[in-house]
Amino acid sequence: MEKLQTILLILFGLGVFIWRMVRKAIETTARESRERPRPKVPSLPDTSFKELLKQMQAQNQPDATPRQPVGPAPTTPADRPLPRETTPPPHSLERTEVRPISLEEKATNRANQETVPRARRAATLPRATSPLPKAYNRPSGTTNPTRRTVRDSLRNATDVRAAFVLSEVLRRKF
Secondary structure (H helix, E strand, C coil): HHEEEEEHHHHHHHHHHHHHHHHHHHHHHHHHHCCCCCCCCCCCCCCCCCHHHHHHHHHHHHCCCCCCCCCCCEECCCCCCCCCCCCCCCCCCCCCCCCCCCCCCHHHHHHHHHHCCCCCCCCCCCCCCCCCCCCCCCCCCCCCHCCCCCCCCCCHHHHHHHHHHHHHHHHCCC
């Protein structure tokens, strides 16, 4: 029952919040419309489309009477006509008549013609064709004397404990 009351209280609070927000939005829009009235939309013209079209066509037609020149062409004090400034015609620096050449063909031909250089070997390395010396891969028959002493010391329990303590002391901290 208590959970139901909590849920109803939350829903009531949410409803009040939404209701207040809607009222505030309505008041804000009403106040803005009072403060800033909307501009009046111009009314449609009284003339029809056909009349407007005729007016535009009449404006676009050239005059039947030729225009009179406004005045004589301007001249210099020596009665020569003023030179008219003309801009040079634009020209492109792009070369369009050059035929594109494929660089791929030359590169592949060059790669096919190259030879792989022979690997240089040191004079001391054995050749693949020469037989290997007999002592080349023979395991050494004698064991290291240090290995023997380590093996013997690991068989003794006190030595193993001492080695363990020593390894803990000498272990890196990090």
